[in-house]
Amino acid sequence: MDNVGISVIMPSLNVGEYIEECLCSVLSQSYQDIEVLVIDAGSTDGTKEIILKYAQLDSRIKLIHSVKKSYGYQMNLGIESAKGRYIAIVETDDILAERIYEKLLLIAEETDADFVKGFPELFWGNYQEAVWTSNTLSFFDGIDQRIHGNQIVIWPKDMPELLQRDLFLWTGIYKRKFIQKIRFNETQGAAFQDQGVLLKILSQAAKGVYINSLSYKYRQTNPNSSIVNPKGLMYLVNEYKANEDYVKQLSPAWQKAFYRRLWIQCIERFRCMARERKFWHSELCYMKELKEMLALQWEQGIIQEAYCEKYEVNTYRLFCQKPEMLYQEYVHYYQKYIELLQQLDRFLWKKTIIIFGCGNIGKFLHLICELRMPGQVEAYCDNSHKRIGTKVQGLTVYSPKQAVKIFKECIFAIAGKRYEAEMRRQLDSLGIPDTRIYVYTGGIELELLKIK
Structure with missing residues (x-):
């Protein structure tokens, strides 16, 4: 498949539960001139069989076997094998937005940019049943930019602040000739090896474009994700250490952005520990390395208090006193949830x-x-005549009277306190005792979705 428009690189390892949905979102793109390179690192859960099944149905798919369980090695192997004018990267537990390659490629060819990216949507659950989505930070807010309608044209190598805003590698497409100059670190595992590559892309790209369109759906509920991996701190520290020599060649502004991003990502590791109510004692040696790395930057003036948010400074001070103190701070924060x-x-x-x-x-x-x-959720009930008889997240909406008649021993979960009193009175009038009424008072707090 020489001279295809886009080579889609998909590293995989034991994602049998998700890869079919992911592959379908790629293959069903309106832009069809693609090759799909799935680089599998020895899956044992049926992932390879699913890939081969689809490869028999669609000649655009090629399965490549990786001899190393290393995300970076898999990515380098895929990029070296790619024939497309542009390269896209898709994590095999995520989902592409519809028609996005058509949009991205049109702008890439019009602007001759090194990359064109949309924005991601974080999602919990699944789109066939119950799902909750949250958009990430928009580039159309508070950044030095040249806006043309629905897109922003920027010069990334002169904008180190992008490291705080462009958090993900896989939301767009990249010129193959540009990204082939950049290599992933081939460390073991599959966590944070994209961070060094993203740094190099942003600090080397002469021209980039961000469009105001959803491009990518990022799954938050894979239990094997790097988001919740107890070894995440080790992977993170090792990846940043591997890129320290590179960042020293850049301007102080890039160095500040690099180490600030490191600390922000480390804070999330402590939040993850607190959500699980388990301090990662096995990672203490990496916490020590992290402390030494950051302390040196403070001493040299690379990191300065004026450059950071207040919470970043406060959490860093707690961490320096004792990592367990920062952990306990977040345990206290999550207690209400x-x-x-x-x-x-x-x-x-x-x-x-x-x-x-x-x-x-x-x-x-x-x-x-x-x-x-x-x-366990069987249905909704509501007093809105427009909603009764419709479906919400795959479930039928009944009137309260209908629900009481159909579901004899159910619990009615009142969604929110605003109308609690009148909902209770209505259920009481239908013969439902307080022992079968639960009132949810948590509101919409994404942290609730992250706690096991």
Whole structure:
């Protein structure tokens, strides 16, 4: 497949639960002149069999076997094999937005940019049933830019602040001749090896374009994701250490952005520990390395308090005193969320659930229940005549009277406190005792979706 428009690089390892949905989102793109290079690192869960099944149906797919379980090695292998004028990267547990390659390629060819990117959507759950999405930071807000309609043309190598805004590698397409000059670190595992490449892309690209279109759907509920990997701190520190020599060649502004991004990502590792209520003692040696790396930058004036957000400075000071102190700070922060979820679990576990109210809070509550107790939500009920008889997130909406008649032993979960009193009165008038009524008071807080 010489001279195709886009080579899609897809590194895989034991993603059998997700890869079919991912592949379908790639193959169904309106722009069809693509090759799909799936580089598998020895999957044992049926992933390879799914890839081969699709390869028999679509000649654009090529399965490449990686001899190393290394995301960086897989990516280098894929990029070396690519024939496309442009290269796209897709994580095999995620989903592409519809028609996005058509949009990206049109702008790439019009502007001759080194890369063109959209914005990602984080999602919890699945799009066939209960799902919650959250868009990330828009580039159309508060950045030095040249705006042309629905796009921003920038000169990345002169904009180190991009390191705080462009967080993901896989939201766009890159000129093959440009990205082939950049190599991934071939360390073991599959966590954070994209960080050094993203740094090099942004600091070397002469021209980039961001478009105001959803390009990528980033799954947040894969239990094997680097987001929740207890070795994440090790991978993160090692990746940044591997790129220190490179960043020393850049301007002080790039160095500041590099180390600030490191600390922000490390903060998230401590938040992850606190959500799991488990301090990663096995990572203490990497915490020590991290402390030494950052302390040197403070001493040399690369990192300065005026350059950072207040929470970054405060968390760094706690960390320097003792990593366990920063962990305990976040344990305290998450306690209110954990208590709310424990109450929800006690009341709803192994019960048939009807959600009273199918607005945003009701949908959010539905997803919390699906993540914690799959399949227990049977339906919604609502007083809106426009909603009764419709479906919300795959479930039928009934009137309260209908729901009481159909679901004899269910728990009615009232979505929010705003109308709690009148909803309780209505359920009471239908013969539902307080012991079968649960009131969800958590609102829409994404942190609730991250706690097991």
